[in-house]
Amino acid sequence: MTNEIQSIFNRIAPVYDQLNDWLSLGQHRIWKEMAVKWSAAKSGDTALDLCCGSGDLALRLARHVGATGQVYGVDFSPRLLETALLRSQTQYPQPAIAWIEADVLNLPFDDDQFDAATMGYGLRNVKDIPRSLQELYRVLKPGAKAAILDFHRPSNFQLRTFQQWYLDGFVVPVANYLGLKEEYAYISPSLDRFPIGKEQIELAHQVGFAVATHYPIANGMMGVLVVKKNE
Secondary structure (H helix, E strand, C coil), X not given: CHHHHHHHHHHHHHHHHHHHHHHCCCCHHHHHHHHHHHHCCCCCCEEEEECCCXXXXXXXXXXXXXXXXXXXXXXXXXXXXXXXXXXXXXCCCCCCEEEEECCCCCCCCCCCCEEEEEEECCHHHCCCHHHHHHHHHHHEEEXXXXXXXXXXXXXXXXXXXXXXXXHHHHHHHHHHXXXXXXXXXXXXXXXXXXXXXXXXXXXXXXXXXXXXXXXXXXXXXXXXXXXXXXX
């Protein structure tokens, strides 16, 4: 499954940001900024962005940690990392971001290394959610926070119906037009499998996080899991 998802993201890399715009009705930038603020990243911090994609969250983290901080953007798609690197090279001043190709289930970092972390639209696609949370817990410093943003199935029936109508009637046809129908067909099944907010909180507690809160946004079609490691 990992290789399959990896090849999907390599193929969609050229239109990844455009599709995220359509998928989120243009709102994903606001939600990403919220996630960075919930991570409590501050000037001078060493911060981590998991499943960094084309670099949106990592670039936002870099602005928060400033010239004295350092950001690591991790993804398993080399094509998306290439896009992220090119984007970062157009920034002024140059952000301190290291782009690393790695598996979020086996992070190449020491224990207790990061002051803050984010993850945007990645947890839903990992093959082992508890393991990915466990790895996140391991690399965070004591007292550090992480904010995990993702799509969700809303509990409200009408909103679920709207979300499915939007996916089937708009996102999939657009992806089809771009020759990426199969690539974006994985979204609905991934939403169906994804743990709801209270289940995510339970999983976070199970791996050791002292505090875990889930904030539904966009009428429950989106959510941010905010976790804090024990002091």
